[in-house]
Amino acid sequence: MNSDCTQEHTVHVDEFLYDNATVDALCDEGKLARNYCLQCGSFSTRPLTFISHSLSREKLLLIFKSVLPPLDNKIVLDIGSRLGAALFGAYVYSKAAKIVGIEINSDFCNIQNKVIKKYNFQDRIEIIEGNIAHRPDVILSADVIIMNNVFEFFMEPEQQTSMWRFLRQTIKSGTLLVTIPSLEETFSSLQTGIILSEWVQELPSYNPDAAGITLSADEMLEVKQYQIM
Ligand SMILES: C[S@@+](CC[C@H](N)C(=O)[O-])C[C@H]1O[C@@H](n2cnc3c(N)ncnc32)[C@H](O)[C@@H]1O
Incomplete structure (x- = not known):
């Protein structure tokens, strides 16, 4: 005792x-x-x-079951796909025709490719190793883009600013953009010069109750959906 x-x-x-x-x-x-x-x-x-650099299973459910509309025949792009969480979420929780992850770190690309092979996800998931700044073609082909705090912990503010300016120039009108955290929060500490109200329109969740999960109010508020104008 x-x-x-x-x-x-x-x-x-x-x-x-x-x-x-x-x-x-x-x-x-x-x-x-x-x-x-x-x-x-x-x-x-x-x-x-x-701090987590991957989306939780609850947030994946929220994004693909509640926030986004049905993704049949759509192309989903996860910028900075890391371990592949968003890609696997899109595969399991949506009917997206094609799911693309671009990741700058080759070790993470190898891990993702191993998982894709192990679970036979090759029919819909593709990994591209590279810097998104060099692949405007990949951005232009996407109907839906997922961005989970891609740059903050991986580059200096000046580089983050130029990445956002590049995305502002490149993402085509009509694309759905899901960001964690909100663009407002991300831009509050950067001098991008981008006027959000001229670039995006925030959209409400397509089907708020569909995911049937309990996340804290703060966690729900972190996930935002926009449409590029
Ligand atoms: C916070 S993690 C997001 C992980 C994943 N999307 C998720 O939600 O689970 C950000 C990832 O972006 C990658 N990354 C950072 N800058 C990038 C760039 N310019 N092009 C491609 N990937 C990048 C990092 O290596 C890191 O793995």
Whole structure:
């Protein structure tokens, strides 16, 4: 009993005075520590931030079942396809005729190709290894483009700006663009000079209840659908 209560690493907090909610609040305020450093013993630690560079299964359901209209006979392009999550989501949750992923990193292309081969997805999914900036032809062939925070963690703001200017020039009118996060949020920290109201029109979800999943309100708000004007 209480064998894990070593002298140096045990904090005595009387529940009569401090209930769980109060302890949580004190930890959030930094007045009480919940962790200690295994190397130096310091109580001065902070939680790490976790970030996903792939779409979750719930978000894929939301995008392909609720947000987008039926994709029969359509070509879907995922810019920066990484592990292939959006491609596999499009394959399973939509009837898109062709699903294209372009990815700059060759290791990720190899992983995606292995999965595609393993599960026989070749009939509808194709991976292109390369930089989207050099493939306007791929952009022009797409009816639907998915962009899950493609550039923010992978290039400097100046490069991000020129990528967005290139996309502004290249994506054809009528294309559906699904972005995570919103274009408004992405552009708020970049000087693109692009006037969103002249480029895109935000569209509501095609069938809001169809996915039948529970995502937090914040997560739902991150997924936006636009049509290029
Ligand atoms: C945040 S991940 C998105 C992953 C995937 N679309 C998903 O939603 O699961 C962004 C990916 O874009 C790739 N990428 C960044 N810049 C690119 C570019 N210019 N052309 C092609 N891929 C790029 C990165 O290597 C990274 O794998």
